[in-house]
Amino acid sequence: MASNQPAPEVPSPFRTDSLGTEDRTWEEWNPTEESIRPVRGRHRVAKQRGLARSSTVLGVGVIAAVGAGGMATAQSKPPVSISLPDSIADNLPDAKSLPGVSAFMSTDSDADHATVASSPLTTAGITAAEAEQGATDAGEALRARILQQAEQQQAGAEAEAKAAQEKAAAEAAAAQAAKQQTEAEAEAAAKKKAAEEAAEKKAEAERLAKLAASYAVPTSSYYISSSFGQAGSMWSSGYHTGLDFAAPTGTPVKAVHSGTVKSAGYSGSYGYRTVLELEDGTEVWYCHQSSMDVTAGQKVTTGQTIGRVGATGNVTGAHLHLEVHTPDGTGIDPMAWLRGKGLTI
Structure with missing residues (x-):
């Protein structure tokens, strides 16, 4: 059987005076391997979930807030103030080192902070022209962009249809012109042939007339x-x-x-x-x-x-x-x- 050893005592994060009274002033606690080592047996002490977990959660919260900025702007949602003890704030990662956050951080002056607060949390999808026109809402900018693309596609489709109609009309005109030219050539050829035949007949008639002058019918009244x-x-x-x-x-x-x-x-x-x-x-x-x-x-x-x-x-x-x-x-x-x-x- 496993022995039931008592769990090691976890030092209190608060100071005590000579009378044993705890001073509730917060003091940083640095856990060690001995203080968080699990004890075998039936009685287990849960791991302390302290500042490291809190820092991670806070960081994820900041990133999530940044990602949500495409849908909510500083104008529609007031900023939320977060108060943390100094000992925790000192161990938090630098906000500028977080992906996507440094672009919104400024330490120049309070006026800069006010500018950031009055601007959308993200400008993804907003062009400089749209920003000048006041389209600072990402959703509205996306909608405008989609409408613009739809209009461009419609205009392109209409242009293609018009070009196809013009091409078909040009082809029909060319076919009609070719047909008329063919008919004209055929008519000219027929006229030429008829003229040649008429000329041949005339020449033959002249030849026969001249020849007939030298020939005679053998008898009469027959x-x-x-x-x-x-x-x-x-x-x-x-x-x-x-x-x-x-x-x-x-x-x-x-x-x-x-x-x-x-x-x-x-x-x-x-x-x-x-x-x-x-x-x-x-x-x-x-x-x-x-x-x-x-x-x-x-x-x-x-x-x-x-x-x-x-x-x-x-x-x-x-x-x-x-x-x-x-x-x-x-x-x-x-x-x-x-x-x-x-x-x-």
Whole structure:
């Protein structure tokens, strides 16, 4: 079992006179290891919580008061006076050494103390301009700052929206301008193309008109009774190889262009046939004539009469059978060839 030793006596902080009467005058007490050593066993003496604890609490209180100064100012809350015994005041830490307190301490004069007392306990968040304007309350300054920031953000948002609208309008205008330019270019290109086509047509018409002056329709008072390539059993090849101009017997047959008569005579199913060779080697055959007015080797001019419409050979009625052959002997459509020379058939 643990022994129950009596706790050591704690010296009294008060002086006693020769009669044992205590002098209540305060005297500093310096605790020692022996005086505060815990005693083992059932009876324990609580540690003395003296000046060190009091100093710490006081320091924390001062810091808390400084921190609370952002919400309460000297104008709204009167200063609190604290009285401490000299022995405790002498052991307190210097207030200037406490964080955040030295800025509010001044030893110059009582006027300076009055100035500090009339000012807010903290100026956190208050700018020099705000201080000049009288905004010395931290909460009011913060509120003003927030409102200012909100206004700035609103102004920025409005500026961004306006810039976006201006950009969209500029892009729309640019797109419209580009569209108009494209349409104008397309219209100009179309006009240019139309003008070029008109010029080409005009030039072709002039060429054909000039060419037509040197070509002539092979006969007159006619109608087309059979076209080139028309199929039928009455033609030995199975299709029509020329162009038929149905006209009364004896109607003049004319040279379509100047050239040389290559042959003139009777040619079986073609009846009386005249072959006219042009300068480029093209041959024009005039068939089923009733009579011929030229002979082989004779030179003729455009529109000169070379024979008469008839019904000789393999025919069903009076007409001029006209064939056109290229220099290599290939038969082509006489109507297309004549129209290509500017003639109207």
